[in-house]
Amino acid sequence: MENRYEGYKFRLKDSLIGVQFLFVAFGALVLVPILTGLDTSVALFTAGIGTLLFQFVTRKNVPPIFLASSFAFIAPITFSIEKWGIPATMGGIVFAGFFYVILSLLVRFRGESFLHKLLPPVVVGPVIVTIGLILSPAAVNMAMGKGNEAMYTQNEAMTVAFISLIATICVMMFAKGMFRLIPILFGIVVGYIVSFFMGMVNFTPIFESAWFRMPNFTAPTFEFEPIIYMIPIAIAPAIEHIGDMLAISNVTKENFLENPGLKNTLLGDGLATSLAACFGGPPNTTYSEVTGAVSITKAYNPAIMTFAAITAILLAFVGKLGAVLATIPTPVVGGIMLLLFGIIASVGIETLIKHNVDLAELRNMIIVALIFVCAIGGMLLDFGLVSFSGVGLGAVVGIVLNLVLPKTKHYEGF
Template sequence: MDIERVTTGIKRMFQGVQILFVAFGALVIVPLLTGLDPNVALFTAGIGTLIFQVVTRMKVPIFLASSFAFIPAITYGVATWGIPSTLCGLAAAGLFYVVLSAVIRVFGIGVVNRLFPPIVVGPVICIIGLSLAPVAVGMALGMDGGVQVVPVETALILAGVSLLTTLVIFTFGKGWLKLIPILCGIAVGYALSATLGIINYTKIVEEAWFSIPAFTLPEWNLAAILFIVPVAIAPAIEHFGDILAIGSVTGKNYLEDPGVHRTMLGDGIATFVASFIGGPPNTTYSEVTGAVALTREYNPLIMTAAAVCAIIFAFIGKIGAALHSIPVPVMGGVMILLFGLIASLGINQLVRNRVDLSAQKNIVIVSIILVTGIGGLFIPIGDFKLAGIGLAAIIGVLLNLAIPETQEVKAE
């Protein structure tokens, strides 16, 4: 046996574990917040990453995992139609990516920029974060599904400590530590919760070490499709930014080779497969891009190792049980920062692209998207209704195409 080859393999596996460690906190939060199974999310992150690598010919060092953009849609869908029907809508969102990749291949990326410019995508991303604000605050106050599960005084202490830890690591952390603020915040909050004796370890003890993840198949539901698919517009556009970011780190133009149509196709198929077996939609992780920049290790095989590790961890039942034991206020404290950051990313889209908000067209589009999205406007379509973030995104696209370019808003 070639010792050097074995050594290289062990090194890559260790690097893969590091990548998974960086992505882990954000990866498991989505299923924990939406009622999906975290072990399934681990499995679909691994499978999704491998699918992405096959489609992109092993050229892009990216790890795919749970997308935060779909949290409001999943939460509403699960409460309204149940998990199987919601998965149908999420799988359709994956197919939307596939269609978008075909459009890019035929017409070029310019048509996508025309349909989904920053003036539309920016406020839609803002809505994603702002619509989740009540959820974060409620959890920080110790409430779960409208029920007070932890006394308010205790909940505020746990949420405050978790939030402060996350803030400190996010602001002052160095090296690898800076890449895992969410994980650090949850870990410190969990430790304090254990000290206060409010963690129930029963399920952790009872759960087997080896356990098949709770895979769930989708059920056809047109209402869920109409509600969820438009939500995919924002993360689809963010995909381009993520590909540009990893390209700037590695010094390669992935928009040309393997081509953004291939990266979008890989993301779409990965999301479809993930949703088809009960996992959240996939997306590229900026934390992993930061890890690649830090280590200067650009070999996509490291992401392969991370994907294999994620699949292995998915079959460790006690991991899921331990994740479900995290107290609600701990999650709430971390979510206050995280959901605020999502809203800030939407603002950043407008700033970075120098969108002129003194122009009448732009201010009209932003205003209507924000109010319709946050206000909960819906359009009934027979027995279905188009609502929420998806409706706001569609309205933004139509307004951008219909309203002619205008001059600056004149002062009164």
């Protein structure tokens, strides 16, 4: 096992560590397709190929990180699928990935300072908050079992949801070592067991599924409206990517922001997102859970993530695994989401605090206020060929206000 970063070294003895790291990412990885109605096997497959593509792009100095399903896109994907269908939604995600590519080009030719000027904390923080708050009604409905009243009562649903939630919180607060990195997976397992004893689990899909099954790949189609809708959503996870790269740099004592550079890591993340959508998978993002596992194990060899990626690809073709995931009762996931969606909002607040954004400053207050109201209030700006709503509208409003509102001499937060 490595005790410091020495670059990419492909060794078979690291394969078990790679499987362990996939285990850390697994719970969050499969939650996004479960919540959005996408195929969990496709999500496993695209996480694997996305991570391998990222490693190819950053091959000169590969960071030991794993890419998988992004939580920031849950609400937009759900809305887009309902309005335009899965193929058109995937087309929008392809272009959301291209947004990362454009940012990487801006960094390559204009430097990182330009990116921070375009997307400062006073814009990014509130946008992240709105992602969590917009998702919260979906979590509450799932925890209450709405839409599944024929299968179980609301009281039964909320019992399972809160047991799942409590189990997740206990692991986050009190577990040690690697166990502390799998609170989502632990919460799902506990909730699933409780659901089984309450008669809420139907094992028929497991018995009927084959051991080997091709994932339900879906090719994208390209329609103007979902493309314009999805592109602004990429702003928040793009900024999150920078934070994750800084985190893994601190863990490994290797400055990945310099080499391979943000210009290449953003490019790799964007191409991985677009590639995932070409197969019908959710957008990819760097996983902080896996970074935490790297910190604990001191396993800095990036080849470990190669083994994790290969394992994810192989598991994507195990039909029984997909069937098991499909039998997880909705309240189990809903209970965990009550916490996770709130945490997303809290991360946005932390962004404002960490960068000393002064909300007593009128300019900052105006930007934050209008991002919140435009994103959460249900506002729709329809210009015929293009329309903006939700998180995308909030992000656009924030960027425009940040560029046009004059700064005072006391202005802080950039």
